[in-house]
Amino acid sequence: AHELRTPLSGIRGEAELALMKSPDDETAAHLQQVVELVDTMSKTIGALLAIARGDEPATTRTTVGAVVSSALNGHAEATPPVVLDLDEAGSGARLAAPTAIAVRALSPLIENAVRHAASQVTVSAVTSDRTAAIHVSDDGPGLSGDPESLFVAGNRGSDSAGAGLGLSLARRVAGTLGGRVEVTSTSRPTTCTLTLPRS
16 A cells, blocks of 8 residues: 555655646646546545445445446547436446445446447446446447456456456456446347446
């Protein structure tokens, strides 16, 4: 935790110092975004540490809409675009999970879909009495081979710059919340689904 938080504090401090030098509006907006992203990362680190220690997070309830909105913050200008297809009932469905941790389970699904989509990614939700399923679909070429291989740590495509940990982490985080992450459609569209218990 110390090794993660110390550089984050340094990044935040440098961005705030730069903001104090009255940069132009465009630069100031970018620096403010850096500060906000650092704060988001710090909250996520705290939430994940709470899970690792078995602590009860301070906020243990959220909504599907809040989780999706937070996860999409980093994809506002994604190419291909991410389209939100949530009705009022789906958006307002309450989840037995802290927002920050649920976002850690959902974000890798969105990142993966954006990387493979041809023209569009769609995020939707289906709710039942006990669970809410958030579907992330893309119109890419689809999956070949065993879909479960996507969730093996270190497994990544030859064109990926990542470490192959995103989907594996998403599944593990979902599991700590009493939920699951799985491939629910291999093509037309390709869909990964995060299912979480309702509160």
